[in-house]
Amino acid sequence: MPGLKDVSTAPFPFHIMTKPRGAICNLDCKYCYFLKKEALFPGSNFRMSDPVLEEYIQQYIRAQPHPEVSFAWQGGEPTLMGLDFFRKAVALQAKYRRPGMRILNSLQTNAITLDEEWCRFFREHQFLIGVSLDGPQELHDHYRVDKGGAPSFQRVMQGIQLLQQHDVSFNILTTVHAANEDHPIRVYEFLRDEVAARYLQFIPIVERENATGYQEGHTVTDRSVTATKYGEFLIAIFDQWVRNDVGRVFVQIFDVALAAWSGNPAGLCVFEETCGRALAIEHEGSVYSCDHYVEPNYHLGNIMDVPLAEIVVGADQRQFGEAKRDALPQYCLDCEVRFVCNGGCPKNRIIQTPAGEAGLNYLCEGYRAFFNHIDEPMQIMAQLLREEKPPALVMSQMPGLERRKNHRYPHTGRNETCPCGSGIKYKKCCGRLRSN
Numbered sequence: 001m002p003g004l005k006d007v008s009t010a011p012f013p014f015h016i017m018t019k020p021r022g023a024i025c026n027l028d029c030k031y032c033y034f035l036k037k038e039a040l041f042p043g044s045n046f047r048m049s050d051p052v053l054e055e056y057i058q059q060y061i062r063a064q065p066h067p068e069v070s071f072a073w074q075g076g077e078p079t080l081m082g083l084d085f086f087r088k089a090v091a092l093q094a095k096y097r098r099p100g101m102r103i104l105n106s107l108q109t110n111a112i113t114l115d116e117e118w119c120r121f122f123r124e125h126q127f128l129i130g131v132s133l134d135g136p137q138e139l140h141d142h143y144r145v146d147k148g149g150a151p152s153f154q155r156v157m158q159g160i161q162l163l164q165q166h167d168v169s170f171n172i173l174t175t176v177h178a179a180n181e182d183h184p185i186r187v188y189e190f191l192r193d194e195v196a197a198r199y200l201q202f203i204p205i206v207e208r209e210n211a212t213g214y215q216e217g218h219t220v221t222d223r224s225v226t227a228t229k230y231g232e233f234l235i236a237i238f239d240q241w242v243r244n245d246v247g248r249v250f251v252q253i254f255d256v257a258l259a260a261w262s263g264n265p266a267g268l269c270v271f272e273e274t275c276g277r278a279l280a281i282e283h284e285g286s287v288y289s290c291d292h293y294v295e296p297n298y299h300l301g302n303i304m305d306v307p308l309a310e311i312v313v314g315a316d317q318r319q320f321g322e323a324k325r326d327a328l329p330q331y332c333l334d335c336e337v338r339f340v341c342n343g344g345c346p347k348n349r350i351i352q353t354p355a356g357e358a359g360l361n362y363l364c365e366g367y368r369a370f371f372n373h374i375d376e377p378m379q380i381m382a383q384l385l386r387e388e389k390p391p392a393l394v395m396s397q398m399p400g401l402e403r404r405k406n407h408r409y410p411h412t413g414r415n416e417t418c419p420c421g422s423g424i425k426y427k428k429c430c431g432r433l434r435s436n
């Protein structure tokens with residue numbers, strides 16, 4: 001009725017990870033946080049049915065207040081639904097899109113099932129494909145194995161080649177863990193030079209030690225990256241990138257940082273002040289607070305019973321999102337890099353601050369080191385942006401910056417703590433830039 005607010009539309013845009021095949025996957029990656037979710041749906045066939053798919057697409061489009069709607073297909077392995085499922089999905093998107101609306105699709109895959117037909121489809125419908133690849137063969141195959149324990153690297157690389165041959169846009173999602181944490185440059189140069197990837201994400205593996213796969217317990221598995229190593233990993237790649245590759249290679253956490261140094265929102269939930277606008281939907285229509293909280297305590301409702309727009313604005317989800325900010329320990333409130341870090345993802349807030357307060361992020365030490373280390377180049381890039389110049393001009397300023405740093409810390413020993421404030425060893429931090 002005219003004048004009445006459409007209650008099926010949310011007042012803000014939000015994002016949903018869609019799990020059409022639930023946790024079902026053709027690989028058995030040893031650190032995967034999602035495989036255990038199979039236990040949540042005993043007896044299920046783990047396939048999103050046509051009625052659920054149609055209801056979801058209709059509600060999701062309708063609930064978005066803005067004319068750009070982004071579908072993210074994930075798993076498990078979403079391509080195990082078969083291509084016909086995605087043909088139906090894009091047909092339904094066309095059916096329900098409002099005039100002037102732009103629909104985008106992204107799909108996260110291990111790339112093993114990809115063939116010519118998939119790639120033609122992705123190209124035709126302009127899907128953005130995220131491929132999971134943990135570095136060169138021996139680093140990738142350490143944890144990314146199939147159900148029989150066989151390595152997956154060769155098959156993943158074939159999938160990437162097909163995407164490239166068909167000119168499909170793709171990015172690489174690399175997890176950082178115990179097997180590759182000591183090899184940042186090898187990983188980076190492999191992805192840049194041998195895979196020819198231009199969009200990279202480096203996601204830390206922080207895997208809780210428990211039988212449920214839920215976010216509970218305070219210890220992590222041996223496969224998890226350590227906080228220090230994660231910081232050193234990012235620092236090593238940043239130093240390489242900022243000297244050679246700005247504007248040519250795009251690394252998600254560097255983009256997030258530049259946004260923050262420019263006074264803009266991070267654009268990634270992990271580093272936003274609050275969260276709660278990145279939910280997950282399972283194959284049978286159940287909606288959860290977040291992809292990392294697909295567990296009973298964070299079940300918000302099922303779209304076959306409750307409209308999605310209502311679920312998204314519900315009190316439980318609001319509280320979930322605001323707790324990220326409200327539960328920050330004093331240590332974070334006083335931190336010099338909180339403007340970019342915001343305490344990180346709540347799922348990793350499992351350690352205590354030096355004063356004994358709970359709720360500090362397991363990765364704190366790494367985040368703090370990394371964000372302090374990149375401060376000066378980030379300030380330069382943010383200034384370039386303000387002057388409407390390309391941030392890539394920072395590369396020509398790096399030799400001067402390195403000379404100034406060497407001059408500033410002339411007597412620091414390689415094993416001493418770096419004076420820049422990162423808290424890690426000089427040789428792993430600003431000492432990297434030292435040419436002598």
Ligand code: SF4
Nearest residue numbers: 269270275276290345
């Ligand atoms: S819990 Fe973590 S991953 Fe989930 S929405 Fe919040 S910040 Fe993002």
Ligand code: SF4
Nearest residue numbers: 332335341343364368
């Ligand atoms: S770096 Fe550590 S102390 Fe600072 S905001 Fe992040 S988690 Fe908190």
